[in-house]
Amino acid sequence: MARLRIEAVSKRFGRTEAVRGVSLDIADGEFMVLLGPSGCGKSTLLRMVAGLEEPSEGRIALDDTDITHTGPQQRNLAMVFQSYALYPHLTVSRNIGFPLRARRSPRERTAARVAEVAAILGLTELLDRKPAALSGGQRQRVALARAMVRDPGAFLMDEPLSNLDAKLRSTTRAELVALHQRLGATFLYVTHDQVEAMTMADRIALLDRGRVEQVGTPAELYDRPRSTFVAGFLGSPPMNLIPATVIARDGGLRAVAAGIDVELPFPVSEFDQDVQIVAGMRPERLRPEPDAPDIRGRVTRVENLGGDELIHFTAGAHTLCARIRRPAGVAAGDHIGLRIAPADIHLFHPDSGLRLAWRSTRPDGAAAAVVAGSGTTR
Ligand SMILES: Nc1ncnc2c1ncn2[C@@H]1O[C@H](COP(=O)(O)OP(=O)(O)O)[C@@H](O)[C@H]1O
Ligand SMILES: [Mg+2]
Missing domain, CATH: 3.40.50.300 (P-loop containing nucleotide triphosphate hydrolases)
Structure with a gap:
């Protein structure tokens, strides 16, 4: 023992x-x-x-x-x-x-x-x-x-x-x-x-x-x-972390930044809108979406890993990375469109860096965005 x-x-x-x-x-x-x-x-x-x-x-x-x-x-x-x-x-x-x-x-x-x-x-x-x-x-x-x-x-x-x-x-x-x-x-x-x-x-x-x-x-x-x-x-390449604003549109919540407009997996009720958050998106969760992309960027570099390619691209002032099965069919200078499932988006507080979780356990049944493990600080 x-x-x-x-x-x-x-x-x-x-x-x-x-x-x-x-x-x-x-x-x-x-x-x-x-x-x-x-x-x-x-x-x-x-x-x-x-x-x-x-x-x-x-x-x-x-x-x-x-x-x-x-x-x-x-x-x-x-x-x-x-x-x-x-x-x-x-x-x-x-x-x-x-x-x-x-x-x-x-x-x-x-x-x-x-x-x-x-x-x-x-x-x-x-x-x-x-x-x-x-x-x-x-x-x-x-x-x-x-x-x-x-x-x-x-x-x-x-x-x-x-x-x-x-x-x-x-x-x-x-x-x-x-x-x-x-x-x-x-x-x-x-x-x-x-x-x-x-x-x-x-x-x-x-x-x-x-x-x-x-x-x-x-x-x-x-x-x-x-x-x-x-x-x-954790993760290689690491998670993309992009400062964004939460807005409500078409009955849903979205995280918005230059070149980025992604649906969030949270109900609209009572979420403070126009709040700043950091949106986290893992490179391997980004998928090509030529027709109706949530994320639009310009490819800066493509790295061949054999099975996959790392597509580095800029959206607004930010550089992101997507990991996509080879061949993704894009080259440096191309425009690229991508999407991500709402459930794959992580939200973090812009100052503390702590994860924001959704919790609908308030007595009145209303939901609120809370800092995961609140009470603890870094
Ligand atoms: N014997 C020591 N004397 C002075 N500073 C030390 C000593 N051992 C470790 N440190 C310092 O403590 C910190 C943690 O070191 P360490 O435990 O070796 O880190 P890690 O193993 O994660 O790389 C570092 O800033 C290191 O310089
Ligand atoms: Mg050591």
């Missing part, structure tokens, strides 16, 4: 607030990914869970034990670093067995456990080699094996795939997911790579400047981003 609870944890380095009041409850057996841009505090948070940094404030618990001030060796957690940190002069076998020898585990028990873990990770044939004679992917597996050998309650990983080339990264991603399923252990995994987060996580905690911006399943963050920060971080 290893449920990890991080409660209102902050970390300051001098004047730098690396982590600011982060709370996360990670279930036993969960694969939780800490995602965010470089410098947002992911490593610092992970290192506090590992016991390598002491929180300035807050508390960390493993199951029912407060481990905030427990030494790293006493935490029953295993950390895998980006650099692997293998001992170059030791064989794979001795690298893997190192944590057990350090604890003076009996020799036969160490050998049996090393063999067991090596078999799980496909390292049996490599046990007598030195790290220098291994590929990047193999070294990464040795580092994992060394972390597994003590049978820790939870695995902490800091960008473990970032030294691998693209192809190996994708196979190792799949291996890690399979390993997580087989071990049933808790994983806390740091990355700045949204693809890793989307493909591996049970839940993602997206961090921005030391704070948790949103926690949820990959689908929740992608489909209902709680702010423009989340909307812009």
Whole structure:
């Protein structure tokens, strides 16, 4: 069992607030990914869970034990670093067995456990080699094996795939997911790579400047981003975010900006009209519509991705991107017409950046646009 609870944890380095009041409850057996841009505090948070940094404030618990001030060796957690940190002069076998020898585990028990873990990770044939004679992917597996050998309650990983080339990264991603399923252990995994987060996580905690911006399943963050920060971080290319005005026309609500006049999925009643919002539209949700387009623009650049094309175009002063099956049949300089389904439009507050959701739960039955999760601020 290893449920990890991080409660209102902050970390300051001098004047730098690396982590600011982060709370996360990670279930036993969960694969939780800490995602965010470089410098947002992911490593610092992970290192506090590992016991390598002491929180300035807050508390960390493993199951029912407060481990905030427990030494790293006493935490029953295993950390895998980006650099692997293998001992170059030791064989794979001795690298893997190192944590057990350090604890003076009996020799036969160490050998049996090393063999067991090596078999799980496909390292049996490599046990007598030195790290220098291994590929990047193999070294990464040795580092994992060394972390597994003590049978820790939870695995902490800091960008473990970032030294691998693209192809190996994708196979190792799949291996890690399979390993997580087989071990049933808790994983806390740091990355700045949204693809890793989307493909591996049970839940993602997206961090921005030391704070948790949103926690949820990959689908929740992608489909209902709680702010423009989340909307812009997940998705490649990122969501188009266009300042627009809400107006009522023909019995419906529309978001309007230069070149853009799209229907919104909200009833007209009681929505403040002429309010400024930010309309979010994912590139892959824009569809060609030559006859009656909601969005009109001028193509500036077409990128061929093989299966799809990225059509970059300007509408008014804004540059947008549409991802369309190849061949879209347009070139730079062409006029383009597009549409988007109302349900695919996200609305955000222009100042706070927070998602606007529709809620028709007022006692009088009237609807009102509200800030999702109101009461919380960025
Ligand atoms: N030991 C340290 N001393 C001073 N500042 C640090 C230290 N470690 C991290 N920081 C700062 O804390 C912030 C968060 O860093 P880090 O946790 O490494 O971010 P990430 O892993 O998300 O890239 C950064 O501004 C970084 O410069
Ligand atoms: Mg880091």
